[in-house]
Amino acid sequence: MPIRQEMPVFDRPMVAIGLEGSANKLGVGIIRHFPRPNKTSPRPPAEILSNIRHTYITPPGEGFLPRDTAKHHRSFVVKLVKEAILQSELTVDDIDCVCFTQGPGMGAPLQSVAIAARTICLMWDKPLVGVNHCVGHIEMGREITGADNPVVLYVSGGNTQVIAYSHQRYRIFGETLDIAVGNCLDRFARTLQIPNDPSPGYNIELLAQKGKHYVELPYTVKGMDVSMSGILAYIDGIAADVFSGKPRFADDSEQITREDLCFSLQETIFAMLVEITERAMAHVGSQQVLIVGGVGCNERLQNMMGIMARDRGGDVYATDERFCIDNGIMIAHAGLLAYETGYRTALEDSVCTQRFRTDEVFVAWR
Structure with missing residues (x-):
């Protein structure tokens, strides 16, 4: 079981190093927290000392296999840790x-980074703190944007959830029933042979901006949950016709292009996400939406969510690619928040799990 000590009181700045490697992005970040002036005052803004990332990129039309991604992480983790320390202008002695x-995440990449973290904690004689990937996204988003108590839309390659905080847990109000939104976009990018550099989802976003015709696709909202595998299969079929010389035509008899397909896919699945997010806002009475996760960088998703939020008299909060895409600083930040409440992860409990639910984490710092 994780070790939870009595709530300590820190009268000096605290520093954490964070390692992230749940998918194809390896990140290392170092953050500094400052003590509260008193128990009732808010914590001063954190200081980001370094935030370095390296991405494993595959050729167009190919995804990233767990074993190859893990090999990438093993190859670069030492280099990134050294660079992060140098960039922070700290020494190992300064790390708490x-x-x-x-x-959650892909098993082999998670294990590679966990081994690196365990090795570092033993070499440096430092406490170890295991972090939930989603909670890292949420806390980093709250820190950067200043969102107080928002409904959170968590959208990434492996996760799609609508979340709100209640009684020291991040409660899941709705989620995908099959594949995540990022996985849906990435797999369609492989269908179209779209490059994976810098990311397939970003390249789909660029193509979607040139789309002129909306192709009607299945719209699968089931209560507070969504389903995307059927949408992907349907649009893959249309794309196969286009590529095989059986053109599809829009209402004005113009031939449907791959730009139209990217535009239509984005519009459909983002509308689904906006719907369930609005329903969660109405349920909890919140006027704030925080979008986190790699897909949260998508400007069209932010715009659609903004239209909905403004109609409700609310606001949308999002970060740029430094903090939206998987990174080490979010792990350092969420881990340090837990560490400051007395949380520690014993070596025997530092195993990784691909299915680590967001609502399993006790949020002692709120």
């Missing part, structure tokens, strides 16, 4: 704890 992503 070592934080790492414990899940």
Whole structure:
């Protein structure tokens, strides 16, 4: 079981290093928290000392296999840790704890980074803190944007959830029933042979901006949940016709292009996400939406969510690619928040899990 000590009181700045490697992005970040002036005052803004990332990129039409991604992480983790320390202008003695992503994510990459974190904590004689990947996204988003108590839309390659905080847990109000939104976009990018550099989802976003015709696709909202595998299969079929010389035509008899397909896919699945997010806002009475996760960088998703939020008299909060895409600083930040409440992860409990639910985490710092 994780070790939870009596709530300590810190009268000096605290520093954490965070290692993230749940998918194809390897990130290392170092953050500094400052003590509260008193128990009732808010914590001063954190100081980001370094935030370095390296991405494993595959050829167009190919996804990233767990074993190859894990090999990439093993190859670069030492280099990134050294660069992060140099960039922070700190020494090992200044680090208070070592934080790492414990899940969810791809098994082999998670294990590679966990081994690196365990090795560092033993070499440096520092406490270890395991972090939930989603909670890292949420806390980093709250820190950067200043969102107080928002409904959170968590959208990434492996996760799609609508979340709100209640009684020291991040409660899941709705989620995908099959594949995540990022996985849906990435797989369609492979269908179209779209490059994976810098990311397939970003390249789909660029193509979608040139789309002129909306192709009607299945719209699968089931209560507070969504389903995307059927949408992907349907649009893959249309794309196969286009590529095989059986053109599809829009209402004005113009031939449907791959730009039209990217535009239509984005519009459909983003509308689904906006719907369930609005329903969660109405349920909890919140006027704030925080979008986190790699897909949260998508400007069209932010615009659509903004239209909905403004109609409700609310606001949308989002970060740029430094903090939206998987990164080490979010793991360092969430880990340090937990560490400051007395949380530690014993070596025997530092195993990773691909299915680490967001609502399993006790949020002692709120």
